[in-house]
Amino acid sequence: MTPRKNRLSRTLVPAAAGVALACAGGASAQSMSDVQKAAEARGLTTSDLLAAAKTYTPSGMKDEYLIFSSGGHSGQVFVIGVPSMRLLRSIAVFTPEPWQGWGYGVGNEVLAAGAVNGKENLWGDTHHPALSETAGDYDGEWLFINDKINARVAVIDLRDFETKQIIKNPLTISDHGGTFVTPDSEYVIEGGQYAVPWGADYAPISEYKEKYRGSVTMWKFDRKKGRIDESKSFAIELPPYWQDLSDAGKLASDGFMFMNSINTEMATGGIEDKKPPFEAGVSKNATDYLHIIDWKKAEKVYQAGKVEKIKGFPVITLATAIEEGLLHLTPEPRSPHGVDVAPKGDFIVVSGKLDPHVTVYSMDKIKKSIAAKKFSGSDDFGVPILDFDSVVEAQVEVGLGPLHTQFGPDGYAYTSLFLDSAVARWTLGGVYGAGTPEPDWTLVHKTPVHYNVGHIGVAEGDTVSPDGKYLVAFNKWSVDRFFQTGPLLPQNFQLIDISGKGTEMPVIYDMPIGVGEPHYAQIVKADKLKPWAVYPEIGWNPSKQELDPMAPKPKMERVVRSGSQVEVLMTAIRSHFTPEHVTVKQGDHVTWRITNVERAVDATHGFAVPAYNINLSLEPGETATIEFVADTPGTFPFYCSEFCSALHLEMVGYFMVEPAE
Amino acid sequence: MAPSIAERLIGPRVALDERAGRTFRFGAPGFFLLIARVLILVSLFLPYWHMELVAPQYPDNLHLTAHINHLSGDVAEIDGLNHYIGMRSLEEAAQFERSYGVYALILLVVMLEFAGWVHSRWAVLMVIPAMLFPAIFLLDLHLWMSHFGTHLDPDAPLSSSIDPFVPPILGTGTVGQFKTVASPGIGLILSAAASVTMLIALFFHRRAYLPLVRAAKG
Numbered sequence: 001m002t003p004r005k006n007r008l009s010r011t012l013v014p015a016a017a018g019v020a021l022a023c024a025g026g027a028s029a030q031s032m033s034d035v036q037k038a039a040e041a042r043g044l045t046t047s048d049l050l051a052a053a054k055t056y057t058p059s060g061m062k063d064e065y066l067i068f069s070s071g072g073h074s075g076q077v078f079v080i081g082v083p084s085m086r087l088l089r090s091i092a093v094f095t096p097e098p099w100q101g102w103g104y105g106v107g108n109e110v111l112a113a114g115a116v117n118g119k120e121n122l123w124g125d126t127h128h129p130a131l132s133e134t135a136g137d138y139d140g141e142w143l144f145i146n147d148k149i150n151a152r153v154a155v156i157d158l159r160d161f162e163t164k165q166i167i168k169n170p171l172t173i174s175d176h177g178g179t180f181v182t183p184d185s186e187y188v189i190e191g192g193q194y195a196v197p198w199g200a201d202y203a204p205i206s207e208y209k210e211k212y213r214g215s216v217t218m219w220k221f222d223r224k225k226g227r228i229d230e231s232k233s234f235a236i237e238l239p240p241y242w243q244d245l246s247d248a249g250k251l252a253s254d255g256f257m258f259m260n261s262i263n264t265e266m267a268t269g270g271i272e273d274k275k276p277p278f279e280a281g282v283s284k285n286a287t288d289y290l291h292i293i294d295w296k297k298a299e300k301v302y303q304a305g306k307v308e309k310i311k312g313f314p315v316i317t318l319a320t321a322i323e324e325g326l327l328h329l330t331p332e333p334r335s336p337h338g339v340d341v342a343p344k345g346d347f348i349v350v351s352g353k354l355d356p357h358v359t360v361y362s363m364d365k366i367k368k369s370i371a372a373k374k375f376s377g378s379d380d381f382g383v384p385i386l387d388f389d390s391v392v393e394a395q396v397e398v399g400l401g402p403l404h405t406q407f408g409p410d411g412y413a414y415t416s417l418f419l420d421s422a423v424a425r426w427t428l429g430g431v432y433g434a435g436t437p438e439p440d441w442t443l444v445h446k447t448p449v450h451y452n453v454g455h456i457g458v459a460e461g462d463t464v465s466p467d468g469k470y471l472v473a474f475n476k477w478s479v480d481r482f483f484q485t486g487p488l489l490p491q492n493f494q495l496i497d498i499s500g501k502g503t504e505m506p507v508i509y510d511m512p513i514g515v516g517e518p519h520y521a522q523i524v525k526a527d528k529l530k531p532w533a534v535y536p537e538i539g540w541n542p543s544k545q546e547l548d549p550m551a552p553k554p555k556m557e558r559v560v561r562s563g564s565q566v567e568v569l570m571t572a573i574r575s576h577f578t579p580e581h582v583t584v585k586q587g588d589h590v591t592w593r594i595t596n597v598e599r600a601v602d603a604t605h606g607f608a609v610p611a612y613n614i615n616l617s618l619e620p621g622e623t624a625t626i627e628f629v630a631d632t633p634g635t636f637p638f639y640c641s642e643f644c645s646a647l648h649l650e651m652v653g654y655f656m657v658e659p660a661e
Numbered sequence: 662m663a664p665s666i667a668e669r670l671i672g673p674r675v676a677l678d679e680r681a682g683r684t685f686r687f688g689a690p691g692f693f694l695l696i697a698r699v700l701i702l703v704s705l706f707l708p709y710w711h712m713e714l715v716a717p718q719y720p721d722n723l724h725l726t727a728h729i730n731h732l733s734g735d736v737a738e739i740d741g742l743n744h745y746i747g748m749r750s751l752e753e754a755a756q757f758e759r760s761y762g763v764y765a766l767i768l769l770v771v772m773l774e775f776a777g778w779v780h781s782r783w784a785v786l787m788v789i790p791a792m793l794f795p796a797i798f799l800l801d802l803h804l805w806m807s808h809f810g811t812h813l814d815p816d817a818p819l820s821s822s823i824d825p826f827v828p829p830i831l832g833t834g835t836v837g838q839f840k841t842v843a844s845p846g847i848g849l850i851l852s853a854a855a856s857v858t859m860l861i862a863l864f865f866h867r868r869a870y871l872p873l874v875r876a877a878k879g
Contacts, residue, residue: 573741575818600719600738647745647818 051508054497057084065459065470066529067521068129068143069493074516075124077145077156082459082470082523085495085511093154093163094124094147100162101606101617105626107163110543114166116150116173125149128179128245128520132223136183136250136345136464140528142226144188146178153179153190153219157226159532160619162542165227170311171215171235173200177246177259181221183464187295188219188228189248191259195240199311208268209380214238215315216246216259218295218302226545234302235310236326237318239381240266241289242282245338245404248295250464251345253363255296258348260336264288264379283354287331289379290339290350292366292386298326322382328370329379330386333359338404338455342413343464346430347393351402351415358402358415358426360441362393394441398424403454404520406461408468408498411435412444414461416453416473422446423456423473423496425505437501445503449473449494450481450510455520458498467525471496471505474518482512490514533601535621542622551595551623554578561588566630570594572605572618572640575647582653586633586660595623606641609655615641633659672780673873686869691777693862694788698770700855701791705729705763708846709798712828714739715840723839725751726846727802729762746837747817754805769794773859780870788859795853803830 039049057063063081066088071078075095079088094114096103103111103122114121124147132142143156151169156162169175169190177191195212197203203211220232241261249256267281276284298316301307301324307314321327333352340349348361368374369386376387401419408414411432415424425447427433429440438444455474459467478492490512498505535542539551552569557578560567566588571578572595584590596605596618607616607624611632616624640651680687707728714723714735724734732751740750769791776787811825828834834841845853 575745598741599735600741650818 047506051497051506055083055085055495055509057081057086063088063526065467065523066526067457067472067493067523068131069474069513069518069521070126070129070145071515072127072517072519073123073125075126075147076516077126077129077143078513078515078518078521079161080493080511080521081526082472083495083509085493085509087511089161090515091156091161091163093126093145093156094122094152094166096122098615099617101615101624102163104613104615105607106616106624107543110163110166114147114150114152114154114168116152116168121150123149124152124154126154126516126519127176129522130179130181130188131522131524132185132221133181133183133463134185136254138460138463138522138524138528139185140524140530142185142221142223144179144181144221146175146190148174148176148193151175151190151192153188153228155188155221155226155228157545158529159545160535160542161531164543164545167219167228167230169217170313171198171213171217171315172196177216177243180246180248180257182248182257182295183250183254185221185223187233188221189246189257189295190217190219191243191246192216192238193242193244195242195263205268205270208240209266212240214240214243214261216243216257216293218298234298234307234314234316236293236298236316236321238291238321238327239264239318239379239383241291243291244336247339247341247348247462249341249345249348249363251343253341253345253348255294256363257293257295258339258341259291259293260332260339260350261288261291262335283335286334287388288334288336288352289329289385290332290336290348290361292328292330292370294326297324301326318381318383322384325370327383328366328386329383330361330366330391331388333357337402340405340407340462342428342432343407343409343466344431345464347428349405349413349415351405353401353403353418356400356402357395357397358405358413359392360394360396360428361391365391365393394429396426396441396443398426398443399446404456406456406458406471407466408458408461409435409466410468410501412468412498414456414458414471414498416456417446418452418454420446420448421451421453421475422448423453423471423505425498445505447496447505447507449475449496449507450477450492451479452476457521457523459523460525462522469497469499470523471498472521472523473507474521476517478510478512481510485514491517493518534599535619538597538599538621539595539623540621542619548623548625550593550625552593553595554597559583564588566590568592568594572596572607572651573598574603574605574645575640575651577607577638577640577651577653580653581656583656583658584630585658586630588630588657589627590630591625591627593623593625594618596620603644604642605644605651607638608641609638610636612636612655614638617642630657633657670781670783671778672783672870673877674780675873686865689865690862690869693858693865694773694777697791697855697858697862698773700851700858701766701770701773701794704848704851704855705766707848707851708733709848709852710802710830710846711844713842713844714836715842716838728846728848729766730759732759745817745819746823747814747820748809749812749814754809755801758801766794776862776866780866781874784866784870785863788863792856792859795849795856798849798852799830803827806830 065082067080069078077091092100092102126145127148129145131138151172155165157164172192174193175190176193180189192215197211215235217235219228222229242263244260246259263282265284269278271277332350333355336352350359369390375384378384398415399417399420403416405415425444427436427438433440453473453475458471473494475492493511494507495509497508541548566584598620603620605618636655708726710727712725726733772787776784807827810827828841
């Protein structure tokens with residue numbers, strides 16, 4: 001293949017140049033002194049050059065890892081290569097996106113399913129992507145992501161990197177605690193956040209404690225269908241504590257899940273009435289509650305029918321959850337952000353934003369305390385509280401504003417420090433202790449990042465077998481790192497090399513993200529994915545992932561009229577549409593089916609119709625169906641909106657709508 | 662008594678006792694013809710000809726392979742590109758040859774079988790068609806390529822920007838931004854090897870039976 005040849009010639013050229021230099025006594029050929037000169041001209045240091053050597057990816061060389069990053073308010077997912085830090089793709093999810101045709105004729109029905117209270121909602125605030133797992137390890141098949149603003153969950157098929165489903169949570173309206181998957185992706189977990197009355201119905205805030213509720217929803221994922229099966233999903237009622245980030249247990253903690261909460265004070269704000277504002281009220285107590293939920297037991301309770309239908313959705317009530325022993329609380333440092341389960345499932349690491357420690361809980365101790373009913377009391381709702389000292393394994397002082405923790409393969413854990421603007425490396429104890437030269441449970445090093453780091457991602461760093469090697473700090477602020485793009489600045493993804501030990505973990509690349517504010521991202525080994533190069537057959541319907549029996553094929557092209565119903569059967573191939581003239585009458589109901597009959601990789605065609613808000617992206621083999629009423633009379637040249645060939649501009653046709661009499 | 666026409670056709674028979682001591686002399690023609698038949702039969706299942714089209718936007722190149730009875734490779738993609746210059750669809754080429762090629766080759770194999778039994782000069786006539794087959798294949802291919810390359814649709818999108826052309830059936834050529842690299846397939850090579858084997862068979866055939874024919878004429 002050409003790229004390999006290129007690489008080969010690159011290695012051969014300097015070698016040949018060396019020979020030439022020796023023979024001719026120096027001419028114009030590349031050597032390390034040229035590298036030095038270029039570096040000096042740009043003021044690059046040796047460590048800069050080393051970083052470049054670790055990250056520079058020549059044309060044709062592929063990345064070893066992929067970041068699947070939330071896109072924040074862009075409502076999208078970004079796919080980024082590591083170590084090159086090149087943006088490979090955006091995936092349209094909750095927000096229309098014209099390049100992918102998303103919302104302009106492609107995926108309209110998926111977006112429509114994301115309506116909130118029957119009202120179209122065309123943006124999202126994606127936060128926490130979750131790659132599907134098999135036995136606690138990424139399998140590269142599916143990606144789930146939440147929309148915090150409206151409590152929705154999307155399913156993305158990684159064969160074609162396209163969103164297949166958006167599901168609206170009927171019980172709540174915000175879901176910072178999603179998405180996380182159980183070790184075999186049996187369930188996609190969506191924890192709610194800001195408490196509201198069921199279904200976000202109205203109730204005065206004075207009735208907060210009585211009417212407002214927290215919840216966690218267990219969406220059953222049907223891997224065969226590639227869809228969340230609502231009919232096998234359920235939720236668990238929780239106190240209105242603003243449950244936050246969550247993680248599913250694995251191995252030693254398989255069957256459990258863990259959720260932080262930030263407002264166990266049940267503060268209701270009211271700064272305008274001289275009441276403590278939320279920021280103060282919510283942070284008043286020294287501790288909040290880590291929620292420990294036995295989801296496997298909860299599944300049995302649901303299957304036994306011990307649920308109440310709320311908003312038409314099965315909910316295990318708080319009373320049932322307590323009675324069945326599904327839910328336990330234990331104190332955690334106040335206003336926590338991340339709760340992260342160690343690779344073997346034995347430790348659960350919680351970071352309280354306002355506490356300089358990470359607090360490490362032992363699953364073994366939690367299980368023993370639950371069995372022995374070693375409670376220090378119960379909360380206002382009767383939920384038993386496990387005694388803190390009986391379940392904690394260690395507390396490690398890592399720095400200011402700890403948020404999220406990821407794990408390496410060797411016994412190191414990494415925690416983002418928002419206030420310190422740094423990433424801390426610290427050692428785990430227990431069975432992990434032998435992997436690191438430093439003593440257990442100690443801070444090893446802090447690498448400054450720029451600036452205000454939120455989440456971090458280590459390659460496969462939240463699975464049962466982390467790869468280490470690379471860590472990416474997903475920084476919220478970039479301040480002075482890039483060209484000043486007006487007052488709105490990009491976020492900064494910083495790549496850190498964590499392949500060394502001890503204090504060696506340098507930043508080796510900065511990548512600006514100028515589209516929305518990403519939150520969490522997962523990093524997966526690229527060879528785990530098996531994406532399609534083209535759709536499997538001509539006439540493929542991506543929304544169903546099957547051959548569409550109605551798809552137009554070559555020689556089937558025609559325009560069929562029956563009364564005021566007009567059906568257009570069209571094909572697209574370089575560089576023409578067939579047919580090229582489509583004439584209808586004003587008011588006709590038009591069903592336009594179009595297939596890209598190409599089989600060549602990357603031979604995508606667009607199909608754009610002016611005045612009708614239509615733009616399809618038709619990848620090779622893809623068929624799409626759009627329906628609309630031809631309400632605007634006129635002459636509309638439709639064209640291919642993806643530069644497909646030398647005669648791309650000529651890939652055009654006329655859609656003519658005769659005015660009604 | 663003068664030999665009948667049939668006898669003259671199949672040539673002199675070899676007496677068993679004469680044959681017994683000279684296994685190689687009388688066995689060699691049949692043996693080499695058997696090898697030739699096997700080679701031809703095996704070639705039926707193998708590609709006869711490849712063309713590779715090299716252009717910057719196809720890093721893996723485009724491939725076209727001709728078998729005795731079908732085309733394989735990037736036929737649709739090549740057809741798609743060819744429509745720009747007004748070339749007819751590849752599937753329209755050599756339809757007759759592809760439909761009957763297998764039967765024709767089987768017929769040639771049967772003729773080779775008979776050639777082993779014929780000890781007269783007529784054996785040469787039964788071998789020659791099979792021997793010439795690889796050349797006929799290439800000639801036919803060349804004729805189709807010339808026909809397709811020189812009968813382009815004048816109304817095609819790029820008909821004014823390309824002159825009629827005939828890409829070489831072996832070796833490299835250029836069409837638009839494509840470099841064409843044509844090479845024989847393993848089937849064609851086996852078929853050519855069969856031709857050489859036939860030549861060897863005929864040599865031994867002549868050595869074994871010409872003296873007998875001459876003796877019979879007396």
